[in-house]
Amino acid sequence: MLVDSYKIEEILPCLADPEKIRVIASLSDDASEVMPYINSIIKNAIYIKSANAITIPQGEKLITIHPRKIAITRVDDEKEAKKILDEMLKLINDTYEKRNDIEPNYERREKPKVMDIYKLLPQNNCRKCGELTCLAFAVKITEGKASILRCSKLFQAEFSRKRAQILELLQKAGFEIPSAFR
Amino acid sequence: MKVTRHIYLDYNATTPLCSEVANVLDRCNRLIFANPSSPYEIAKKTRLEIEKARDQVAKLINCDKNEIYFTSGGTESNNLAIKGYLDYLRNLLYKQSIMARNKRANLHLITSQIEHLSILNVFRYIEKNYKDNYQCMVSYLPVDGSGFVDKGEFRSAIGKDTVLISIMLANNEIGSIQPIEELVKIAKSLNENIIFHCDAVQGLGKMEIDVKKLGVDLLSLSSHKIHGPKGVGALYVRNGVKLFPILHGGHQEKGLRPGTENVCSIIAFGYACEIVRKNLKRNIDIMAKLKEFLKEKLIEELSGMVDLRINSPDKKCLPNTLNVCFNGVDSELLISYLSREGIYVSSGSACTSGLIEPSHVLLAMGIEPELAKNAIRFSLGVENTERDLEEVVKKIKEIIVKNKLN
Numbered sequence: 217m218l219v220d221s222y223k224i225e226e227i228l229p230c231l232a233d234p235e236k237i238r239v240i241a242s243l244s245d246d247a248s249e250v251m252p253y254i255n256s257i258i259k260n261a262i263y264i265k266s267a268n269a270i271t272i273p274q275g276e277k278l279i280t281i282h283p284r285k286i287a288i289t290r291v292d293d294e295k296e297a298k299k300i301l302d303e304m305l306k307l308i309n310d311t312y313e314k315r316n317d318i319e320p321n322y323e324r325r326e327k328p329k330v331m332d333i334y335k336l337l338p339q340n341n342c343r344k345c346g347e348l349t350c351l352a353f354a355v356k357i358t359e360g361k362a363s364i365l366r367c368s369k370l371f372q373a374e375f376s377r378k379r380a381q382i383l384e385l386l387q388k389a390g391f392e393i394p395s396a397f398r
Numbered sequence: 399m400k401v402t403r404h405i406y407l408d409y410n411a412t413t414p415l416c417s418e419v420a421n422v423l424d425r426c427n428r429l430i431f432a433n434p435s436s437p438y439e440i441a442k443k444t445r446l447e448i449e450k451a452r453d454q455v456a457k458l459i460n461c462d463k464n465e466i467y468f469t470s471g472g473t474e475s476n477n478l479a480i481k482g483y484l485d486y487l488r489n490l491l492y493k494q495s496i497m498a499r500n501k502r503a504n505l506h507l508i509t510s511q512i513e514h515l516s517i518l519n520v521f522r523y524i525e526k527n528y529k530d531n532y533q534c535m536v537s538y539l540p541v542d543g544s545g546f547v548d549k550g551e552f553r554s555a556i557g558k559d560t561v562l563i564s565i566m567l568a569n570n571e572i573g574s575i576q577p578i579e580e581l582v583k584i585a586k587s588l589n590e591n592i593i594f595h596c597d598a599v600q601g602l603g604k605m606e607i608d609v610k611k612l613g614v615d616l617l618s619l620s621s622h623k624i625h626g627p628k629g630v631g632a633l634y635v636r637n638g639v640k641l642f643p644i645l646h647g648g649h650q651e652k653g654l655r656p657g658t659e660n661v662c663s664i665i666a667f668g669y670a671c672e673i674v675r676k677n678l679k680r681n682i683d684i685m686a687k688l689k690e691f692l693k694e695k696l697i698e699e700l701s702g703m704v705d706l707r708i709n710s711p712d713k714k715c716l717p718n719t720l721n722v723c724f725n726g727v728d729s730e731l732l733i734s735y736l737s738r739e740g741i742y743v744s745s746g747s748a749c750t751s752g753l754i755e756p757s758h759v760l761l762a763m764g765i766e767p768e769l770a771k772n773a774i775r776f777s778l779g780v781e782n783t784e785r786d787l788e789e790v791v792k793k794i795k796e797i798i799v800k801n802k803l804n
Contacts, residue, residue, distance in 0.1 A: 225731070225734050226730075226734045240730065240731075240734065242731070266768065267767075267768060282728070285728070285731065287730075344540065345764075346764060360767060360768075361766055361767070362764075362766070362767075363756075363761035363762070363764075363767055365511055365540070365758065365761045365762045366540070366761075366762070366764055368539070368540035368551060371511060371537065371538040371539070371540065372537045372538075372555065373506050373507075373535035373536055373537045374535070376525065376535055376536070394755060394756070394757075394758030394761060395515070395755065395758075396513075396515050396518035396519060396522070396758050397518070397522070397538075397758065
């Protein structure tokens with residue numbers, strides 16, 4: 217067994233849906249080790265290695281496992297949250313038991329290619345983002361180490377179409393785009 | 399454990415009603431009920447009280463009282479300023495185009511990447527939906543590592559199509575105060591027809607605001623950030639600037655904001671402004687001292703056990719706002735533990751999807767996405783004491799050690 221138990225720490229209103237709640241539970245033990253295995257068996261999971269987190273969409277709900285906590289959105293009530301958390305605990309522990317038979321997957325699905333992002337950048341190497349070239353910036357973006365907001369030219373009016381394309385590309389790949397720019 | 403003492407350090411989110419304002423509100427709720435639009439004597443009393451409040455708001459920002467329009471708060475003021483002006487302008491251009499046979503024009507709008515959502519989402523809406531002959535295109539200006547709009551970037555963004563600029567006075571998350579006066583001068587020197595809107599919601603009560611000095615055309619205010627009631631705010635509209643209403647109805651607020659006035663809240667907002675005006679300098683001093691104390695205590699007590707990064711700028715910053723990253727400490731968990739101790743702070747980042755969304759303000763400043771998730775915003779009020787802050791730092795230390803958050 218990898219994680220012994222969970223404890224519900226917080227029940228908050230769900231910002232995405234006022235009728236629902238979001239729930240945050242802490243985990244008694246660190247679940248990091250099992251994440252690449254879960255990523256392998258759950259085909260629609262979004263694993264972000266740099267963030268050490270895996271998000272599992274379940275219907276309209278999003279369940280995110282962090283090293284020592286689980287966050288769930290759009291939950292009906294505490295009872296439903298407990299049911300999901302029990303399932304997640306079982307998923308974590310069952311996957312952990314079977315890990316020798318599973319090929320771990322460390323990749324984020326639909327990871328955007330550096331060149332796909334680069335193609336949509338202004339390519340003027342203005343260095344305002346702090347990188348020497350737009351290509352270096354594209355690499356940082358795919359690694360999740362820089363925010364697309366740092367490309368000042370992309371946020372000028374004349375780049376609005378390319379901006380929309382790049383934001384869509386990143387969002388599909390599970391990158392966190394600030395909601396104000398989604 | 400039952401919490402016996404509460405320490406509120408989230409004054410940028412909202413402030414409690416102060417007792418004088420609460421008394422005014424209570425009195426109004428009991429005694430003033432007549433519709434100010436009604437023709438009889440008791441309605442006149444309501445009208446006079448509203449006009450007094452208009453005068454109190456105007457005095458605080460140094461404008462004429464007929465330049466103040468009451469709204470439901472900061473969000474509505476921001477929407478009214480931006481959509482109201484664009485609707486007016488697009489209508490004007492359409493009328494002119496019939497004569498000139500020139501039926502297309504691109505309208506360029508400028509804002510910054512670190513605005514409040516009630517600005518950014520209005521611009522996003524306009525970008526997506528104002529797509530006819532007068533299509534609106536938006537530039538979102540970047541900020542430097544301390545959260546300031548770069549004047550060079552600002553100047554070069556302005557073109558012949560630029561019609562409207564909206565830049566906030568002070569940022570709600572990190573407290574950076576933008577050089578609005580200089581930005582207005584730059585904009586107007588390049589094109590005197592540009593309309594400049596400023597979201598001053600977070601600056602009110604924490605710094606001097608003089609619309610004449612700033613030179614802005616439109617400025618948004620909110621009551622609940624200055625110990626007034628929620629659900630009321632104002633928009634300053636410089637005499638001569640024309641807007642279309644975004645709500646349609648009666649003649650209230652000269653037709654710009656129809657709907658029976660939120661009478662009691664407007665009157666209470668007026669009083670809150672008057673109290674701020676009388677105490678502003680003293681309040682700024684108190685808040686600035688408290689913030690310095692908190693900053694020193696955090697560095698003194700925590701720098702050995704956790705990497706601290708102060709995100710708020712040293713200078714040109716709101717006197718009450720201190721944004722800090724505790725590297726590696728999940729801010730959502732820390733906030734949750736602190737709240738159980740009766741201490742209320744904010745992360746300054748919204749959680750919308752279960753993943754903690756790093757703040758767009760911190761990302762725009764170039765803070766790494768992972769580090770941005772460890773940000774805590776302390777926003778202080780004059781009611782806080784050094785003892786409170788000592789207690790807060792002590793608790794943060796205990797929580798980090800006890801729960802091995804570092």
